[in-house]
Amino acid sequence: MxxxxxxxxxxxxxxxxxxxxxxxxxxxxxxxxxxxxxxxxxxxxxxxxxxxxxxxxxxxxxxxxxxxxxxxxxxxxxxxxxxVRKSITQMLFVEGNHICPSCEKTGNCKLQAMGYYLGMLDDHFPQFYQRREMDASHAEILLDRGRCILCDLCVRASRDVDGKNVFAIAGRGTNAHLIVNSPTGKLADSTIATTDLAATICPVGAILIKEQGYQVPVGQRIYDQHTIREIGxxxxxxxxxxx
Incomplete structure (x- = not known):
């Protein structure tokens, strides 16, 4: 020792x-x-x-x-x-809508990058096809719950950094889902702003700033150039x- x-x-x-x-x-x-x-x-x-x-x-x-x-x-x-980590990553893929070629987050997605890092070649598990509500009510921010991996980074960022407490996780097990703490439950009626950490911290494509997709060409994005280990x-x- x-x-x-x-x-x-x-x-x-x-x-x-x-x-x-x-x-x-x-x-x-x-x-x-x-x-x-x-x-x-x-x-x-x-x-x-x-x-x-x-x-x-x-x-x-x-x-x-x-x-x-x-x-x-x-x-x-x-x-x-x-x-074991690869199996967990595979389960995260099948629990949501993670079809990388059609996602604006491809190349910038930590889940996708983790799959590459761990040598994931297929989903292995059957797709769940869970139905989760998309919220496009906000003028500048899109919330696609179908891509949410329940990491609760946005919850902690909004609460502990932004000081707004916009998000929370409700339900348990397969019923767990991301909710918005606003009178209507809609993002448009919350206090979130594009400058908030909660608006940009999502590791996947569940929270996106509108009208910014594909500004960086595929092949030139974060994980096209670096491994998730390097970025981490x-x-x-x-x-x-x-x-």
Whole structure:
């Protein structure tokens, strides 16, 4: 064990951590990528997507909500864990309308990029074809619940950064869905604005700014040029520099 009392080990690499850091935060700060979709630097973690499951002490834990503890031996980048992550990604694809060639978010979509990163070649599971309401009532912002992966990033961004509490998750299990906290339940009657973090943080194509689709040609978009690992580490570095 290291002489430094404030270190953990991930896949044999010694990682320093500070008080109250999670395994995820410590890993990203050290340039170690742990796959994730519902984590975003600076927002309270929720542990929703479960892609960040790592093995420590003969059990699996979500890295984004598990505190770093001195002496932890953690396994992250293993064939077994990545196979589980691929299955989770496949399930997310079939639970919604994720037909990449027809989606404005293609090339900028974290779910799509995660599929590439994990070597996903097919959906594997049968399509659910759930019916979820689209809300095009807002003049500038579109809400397509059919693409929502219930990561609740927009919920946390609106509540903790924008200070507006526009979104929430209602229901449980297969009935869980994104709702708008407005008198009518419509986006047009909420206080959301295009400048809000909640309007741009969606990792998929569920929340889109209108009249901006396809401004960047396919082939020149974020994940056409970089892997989700590279972008995930950049987000962490950018947040660290902001602090």
């Amino acid at each position: 290291s002489a430094n009392p404030n270190t953990i080990t991930i896949d044999g690499q010694e990682i320093p951590f500070t008080a109250k850091q999670t395994i995820m935060d410590a890993a990203l700060a050290a340039g170690v990528y742990i796959p994730h979709l519902c984590h975003y630097p600076g927002l309270p973690p929720s542990g929703n997507c479960r892609l960040c499951m790592v093995e420590t002490g003969n059990r699996n834990v979500a890295a984004c909500i598990t505190p770093a503890v001195a002496g932890q031996e953690i396994r992250n980048n293993t064939p077994e864990l990545n196979e 580490l950049r987000e962490s570095i950018a947040k660290k520099n902001d602090d």
